[in-house]
Amino acid sequence: MKNIFLIGMPSSGKSTLGKRVADTLHYRFVDTDKLIVREEGRSIAEIFAESGEAYFREAERRVLRTIRPGGNLVVSTGGGMPCFHDNMAYINSTGVSVFLDVPVDVLVQRITAHGQEDRPLNNAADPKLAEVLRTRHESRLPIYTQAHIIISGETTEEEILQRVGKYL
Numbered sequence: 001m002k003n004i005f006l007i008g009m010p011s012s013g014k015s016t017l018g019k020r021v022a023d024t025l026h027y028r029f030v031d032t033d034k035l036i037v038r039e040e041g042r043s044i045a046e047i048f049a050e051s052g053e054a055y056f057r058e059a060e061r062r063v064l065r066t067i068r069p070g071g072n073l074v075v076s077t078g079g080g081m082p083c084f085h086d087n088m089a090y091i092n093s094t095g096v097s098v099f100l101d102v103p104v105d106v107l108v109q110r111i112t113a114h115g116q117e118d119r120p121l122n123n124a125a126d127p128k129l130a131e132v133l134r135t136r137h138e139s140r141l142p143i144y145t146q147a148h149i150i151i152s153g154e155t156t157e158e159e160i161l162q163r164v165g166k167y168l
């Protein structure tokens with residue numbers, strides 16, 4: 001039994017699909033953004049504004065290291081988590097990683113449609129949102145593509161289950 005980590009850009013569906021995969025497999029579900037918010041007693045936007053991004057990235061590093069191999073967990077990571085410290089190496093040694101590679105145009109549509117008030121680095125009101133996301137996607141790809149499994153395009157819970165099953 002292995003942990004399953006979902007990684008990818010903001011709004012790629014890590015939290016939504018991660019919960020569904022966990023329910024189907026009867027695994028526990030962990031969302032690292034939510035763990036940090038609970039631990040800190042404040043929103044991600046507040047953490048960034050009051051303590052800065054470096055503080056948030058350190059909290060991510062710490063929370064990630066509470067996850068041990070073989071925990072039967074589905075972990076939805078924060079969008080930037082794999083790209084800081086040596087988090088991607090830790091993820092890959094602690095479970096199976098799945099990169100949800102959703103096109104940036106789709107991310108923009110989702111963020112604009114649903115609003116993401118608590119996401120300081122992808123603000124729906126930013127007129128340059130598409131440009132910002134495109135640049136970030138490109139710079140993060142070398143890390144995201146270290147995942148064991150890469151699923152390109154909009155995906156489903158079934159596809160994730162099938163690809164993980166085949167990989168294992």
Ligand SMILES: Nc1ncnc2c1ncn2[C@@H]1O[C@H](COP(=O)(O)OP(=O)(O)OP(=O)(O)O)[C@@H](O)[C@H]1O
Nearest residue numbers: 009010011012013014015016017078079110114155
């Ligand atoms: N496969 C999908 N098809 C259509 N909409 C989706 C899909 N997955 C997620 N969404 C929608 O996109 C939005 C963002 O999804 P979600 O919160 O799961 O992304 P995330 O990767 O966890 O983002 P973040 O990094 O900001 O936490 C939600 O409103 C969700 O309903």
Ligand SMILES: O=C(O)C1=C[C@@H](O)[C@@H](O)[C@H](O)C1
Nearest residue numbers: 010033078079080119120121
């Ligand atoms: O892409 C990012 O760097 C982020 C994504 C979110 O999940 C949050 O972890 C936070 O808003 C930062």
Ligand SMILES: [Mg+2]
Nearest residue numbers: 014015033076
């Ligand atoms: Mg999420």
